[in-house]
Amino acid sequence: MSKRVGIEVSIAIAEAVGLARAEVIPAYPITPQTHIVEHLSEMVANGEVDAEFVPVESEHAAMSCCCGSIAAGARTFTSSSSQGLSLMSEILYIPSTMRLPIVMVVANRAMSAPISIWNDHQDIMVQRDIGWIQTFAENGQEAVDLTLHAFRVAEDRNVSLPMIVNIDGFTLSHVIEPIELPDQEEVDKFLPPFKPRYKLDPRRPISMGPVGIPEVYTEAKVAHDKAMKKAKRYILKAWDEFEEIFGRKYNPVESYRTEDAEVLLVTMGSISETAMTAVDAMRDAGQKVGLLRIRLWRPFPGQEFRKAVGKAKVLAVIDRCLPPGALCGPVGAELRSLFYKIPGAPKIFSFVAGLGGRDVTVERFEEIVDKARAFAKKRPRELYEVIGVREK
């Protein structure tokens, strides 16, 4: 039987990776890091996990090593954060078009400058288009569950794409939460051994990573894009199987008190828990407010999102990322694109909040809803608004 324990979320993720029987873990624990790979290195050293822990010389090398081990057919895991994730950037595009199902947990953090080790989503938005499947966890339990789910989906031979589970740095990675860790038997039932469609094997030689001349590069990228879109059905299927075994149900888009809502907040990650508290407070005050939380970010679940919006008139989208010079944050842009010229589409207002570890409080969510209502009546001058920024 699985047991519920008080445990740091990073440690719990490491335990989940151990339960998933990861075989190779290349990692370079540069600051800012989490205890995920630190704990995994201890588990490997203690003989609790039968895996190779490869202490490499940089995050660039860590992801390169991941590409090698997954190509050889080993279940591969690594973890990173902010500047380290950016150092991996050159390599991140490679396993996705090559269909190599690495699993990575990213503890989302701000990008320097100024130097910051705190939480927002700017590091992963830099990597938005790397072609990995991406989910966002709200709490520790979900972080553990989505990590197991990631192995199941990525390695599914119908998918065969690398996958990132995003967890908020500090807010999730460094807090102790009550988490139900599944037992080995349940995980083995959910996650069969990794059997790749192709691997580097001297007995059946193939070449991976050849040149893509202009005559084939476009076709290679379109094949990748189609694979991402096709992956959605297997992502959903794996969540259904997860529910059957572990009893917890996951959707691409989570709805909270959206029935008859006029205004919907849209969030990703751990701030959604505060957003739910804010929704409760506003509902108590008689306001028709709800919350949509995007769990599946890539491939973007457009159909599910439109359905979840229902008849709501106003969306207040919160980005934890400020791309200077852009028209709005990446989530705001995605949703504006989704609803462009759709009859009866809600009005979409984009907000930026919670940068570099700044708390987004219940009061801030109330402020956002108030502003969205006001903007629906009188169009704002700017395409997005930064919440809680001081002018003097």
Added chain:
Amino acid sequence: MANSDAIVGWKTITFGCHILEPGNAANFRTGDWRSQRPVVDKEKCIKCGMCWVFCPDMAYSQDEDGYFVVDLEYCKGCGICAHECPKDAITMVPEEG
């Protein structure tokens, strides 16, 4: 390299762009874009095989008389053979057209 065999659609391109047939580079005329070709002067050649050793594309092979001849299907015209030849028996000649 722009062989018509390589022109595939997104539905037929190999999984992950892998090359599933080992050593299939031999199927492609990699010498197509050569701008100069090596010409061997048999008067000067001492059959030492340095061109064969240094050729990065393994385009040289030995003929019945022991001379080394280049296969222009694969020679990219890099000129390494001409540079390494101890007897200056190889001259790089511009391709015409």
